[in-house]
Amino acid sequence: MRAAALxxxxxxxxxxxxxxxxxxxxxxxxxxxxVERYGPLxxxxxxxxxxxxxxxxxxxxxxxxxxxxxxxxxxTVAGGRSPVVVANGTEGEPASAKDKALIRAxxxxxxxxxxxxxxxxxxxxxxxAISRGSKCGATLQAALRQRPPGRPNILVAAVPERFVAGExxxxxxxxxxxxxxxxxxxxxxxxxxxxxxxxxVQNVETLANLGLIARYGADWFRTAGTPAEPGTVLxxxxxxxxxxxVVEIELGTTLSEVAELCGGLVEPVQAVLVGGYxxxxxxxxxxxxxxxxxxxxxGASLGARTxxxxxxxxxxxxxxxxxxxxxxGESAGQCGPCLFGLPAVAAAxxxxxxxxxxxxxxxxxxxxxxxxxxxxxxxxxxxxxxxxVESALDVFADEVDLHVVGRCSATRGEPVLxxxxxxxxx
Numbered sequence: 001m002r003a004a005a006l007x008x009x010x011x012x013x014x015x016x017x018x019x020x021x022x023x024x025x026x027x028x029x030x031x032x033x034x035v036e037r038y039g040p041l042x043x044x045x046x047x048x049x050x051x052x053x054x055x056x057x058x059x060x061x062x063x064x065x066x067x068x069x070x071x072x073x074x075x076t077v078a079g080g081r082s083p084v085v086v087a088n089g090t091e092g093e094p095a096s097a098k099d100k101a102l103i104r105a106x107x108x109x110x111x112x113x114x115x116x117x118x119x120x121x122x123x124x125x126x127x128x129a130i131s132r133g134s135k136c137g138a139t140l141q142a143a144l145r146q147r148p149p150g151r152p153n154i155l156v157a158a159v160p161e162r163f164v165a166g167e168x169x170x171x172x173x174x175x176x177x178x179x180x181x182x183x184x185x186x187x188x189x190x191x192x193x194x195x196x197x198x199x200x201v202q203n204v205e206t207l208a209n210l211g212l213i214a215r216y217g218a219d220w221f222r223t224a225g226t227p228a229e230p231g232t233v234l235x236x237x238x239x240x241x242x243x244x245x246v247v248e249i250e251l252g253t254t255l256s257e258v259a260e261l262c263g264g265l266v267e268p269v270q271a272v273l274v275g276g277y278x279x280x281x282x283x284x285x286x287x288x289x290x291x292x293x294x295x296x297x298x299g300a301s302l303g304a305r306t307x308x309x310x311x312x313x314x315x316x317x318x319x320x321x322x323x324x325x326x327x328x329g330e331s332a333g334q335c336g337p338c339l340f341g342l343p344a345v346a347a348a349x350x351x352x353x354x355x356x357x358x359x360x361x362x363x364x365x366x367x368x369x370x371x372x373x374x375x376x377x378x379x380x381x382x383x384x385x386x387x388x389v390e391s392a393l394d395v396f397a398d399e400v401d402l403h404v405v406g407r408c409s410a411t412r413g414e415p416v417l418x419x420x421x422x423x424x425x426x
Contacts, residue, residue, distance in 0.1 A: 018248035019224070019232050020208050021105050028139050031146035034108040039215060041112050044119035052078070052120050055210065057218035059230045064088060064166075064203030065278065065304050067292060070210065073200060076190045078121040080198030085118045085126040085152070086175070086189075089136060089204040090159050090166035093276050094326075094418040095306045098234035099204050101246040103136040106208065107143035111154065113207025116214040118152045121200055126152045128204070129171055133161040163277070163330035164381055168201035170332075181332040182379035205234055225251035229291045233302070237262045239309035239416050240269050249290065256286035258307060268312040271395050273417070275303025277323055278384030280391030281316065284309075299391065308417060315410035317399050319417050320392035321349035326419035327385040335378035342385055345369050349389065355406040363404060366393065 022029070022037060029037070044051065056071035077083050087110060091099040103110060114126045130136040140156045159165050160180050167182035172193045174180035193199025202210075209231060213221050222230040229251040235258060238244040242263020249258060255272060259265050269284045280300045288294055295301055310316055325346040331338035348362040348369065370390065373382045393400060402409060 019212060020102060020109065020205065020234060021246070021248045028104060028143065029106050029108060031108060031143070034106075038109070038112075038212070041115065041211065041214060044116060044214065048078075048120050048122070051116065051214055054213055054218045055120075058213050058221040059218075059228075060206065060209055060213065060221065061229075062203055063205035063209070063233060063305070065276075067302065070202070070206055073190065073202065074117065074120045077198045077200040080121070082125070083121045083123045083198040083200065084194040085114055085121065085123045086168075086171060086194065086199055086201045087114050087117075087126065087128040087204050087207050088166060088168065088171060088201055089128060089130045089134075090171065091131060091134075092161065092163040092166040093304055093306065094420055095238065095273075095276055095308065096236045096304045098236050098246050098305055100134060100136055102205055102208060102234060103130070103139055107139050108147070109208045109211050110204045111140075111143060111147065112211030112214070113202075113204075113209070114154060115150075115152070116210045117200060117202060117207055121198075123200070124152045126154045127157050127175060127194070128154060129157050129159050129166075129175070131161045131165075132158040134158075163327065164332050164379070167379065169379070171201060172199060179332075181334055182381065183334075184379055226289075226291060228293060233290075233305050235290070235305045235307050237307045237309070239307075240265055240267050240311040241309060242266055251291050252289045254286065255284075255288050255290065255307070255309070258290070259286070259309065265309070266311075269309045270312040270314075271310045271316050273306065273308040273310065274300045276306035277304075277327060277388055278380070279303040279306065280387055281310075281320075281395040282391070283395055310416060313411045314414070314416055315353070315399065315408055316392060316396040317349070317403055318353045318408075318410070318413070319415065320389060320396070321346065321353040322415060322419060323417050324349050324385065324389055327381070327388070331381060332379065335376070335382075337373040337377040337382040338379075341369060341373040342382060345373070345386070345389060352400060352403050355403050355408065359404045359406075363400065 060070045061067045089099045118126050137156050159174055164182050165180035168189050170180045170182040172189045175194050189199040189201050225231045232248050232250050235247050241259050247261045271281050273281050282298045282300050328342035328346040333339050348366050351362040352359045
């Protein structure tokens with residue numbers, strides 16, 4: 001499929017025939033099929049500046065969580081002495097499967113993006129980081145063997161399967177032989193990363209889009225999405241839908257359209273978790289377009305692009321308490337807000353969710369705990385977890401009141417949000 005066909009605007013892009021996920025996912029796309037579909041990656045020699053300009057014009061932002069403009073990250077690393085590119089496919093959040101789905105279906109497009117990023121920043125060395133428990137490593141190694149040899153040298157590295165290990169500073173620490181622990185402390189990876197060199201850490205989905213922009217340009221990229229937020233994104237959808245799956249959608253697609261791509265709603269929805277475990281709960285509005293601009297007034301963001309439509313029959317407070325306990329256990333253990341604050345928050349939530357004696361006191365204690373945690377951590381983990389918890393206390397306020405007096409409106413107890421790896425499903 002060539003650029004003209006790929007560039008045809010589509011309101012909703014499904015898995016089959018999408019930009020990033022063109023196959024049914026049963027087998028990874030082979031090298032020959034990849035070249036047949038997308039065409040060969042153009043020579044990047046001498047095109048570094050024009051490619052950087054195209055990325056800037058495209059409006060591509062990071063697809064890993066923070067949503068930082070990709071062109072700025074590229075420009076910051078470019079020109080350093082022997083820079084390194086790190087493709088982040090670790091995906092440590094149990095509720096997310098989009099990066100695994102992308103690597104499984106389309107490893108060569110990810111590798112194209114690695115090559116394009118390396119050309120822009122001048123790197124001769126690159127690493128694709130995946131979770132140690134994932135099958136993605138074998139997929140990538142097989143894809144590398146299929147490709148013609150060339151620069152940069154691309155290695156595949158397995159990282160501990162932990163929530164915090166995928167944060168860019170934790171990733172760099174691990175690749176430098178230290179513990180995979182994140183930190184706010186300078187220098188940041190773009191200043192001094194792998195081996196002390198400037199390092200570009202970029203999510204694998206972002207790099208796959210870079211591989212497309214290198215072929216088709218900024219104008220083509222903007223034929224999907226909205227003018228302010230162009231392109232497509234991969235979303236992990238679960239909950240009150242016919243089928244849990246990863247779907248590729250244009251930015252601006254509504255929640256109801258996402259549900260339709262997943263077999264439709266199978267029961268009423270009481271709340272929606274947007275952005276994963278660093279995201280937040282919002283009240284259900286199935287006409288809500290999935291853009292940062294639409295979510296921002298609700299105190300939410302796309303984050304890791306995890307969308308959980310919570311069935312009305314499930315207790316949202318119990319879901320939140322279970323995830324809060326998981327997040328407390330995923331602490332890097334390097335500061336008080338994580339080491340002591342998050343377990344205390346989890347314990348208070350569990351007391352309320354179970355309707356135990358002292359539930360009212362636990363509810364009153366949560367604001368004090370939040371004040372002791374907020375903006376005091378060594379990394380983003382405590383603040384991200386706190387954001388998730390505080391959104392639940394707002395959205396499930398009526399349920400909280402019921403639990404304080406020993407009642408619950410739920411009619412079934414099967415969990416919706418996982419606290420173990422979600423595997424590699426599509």
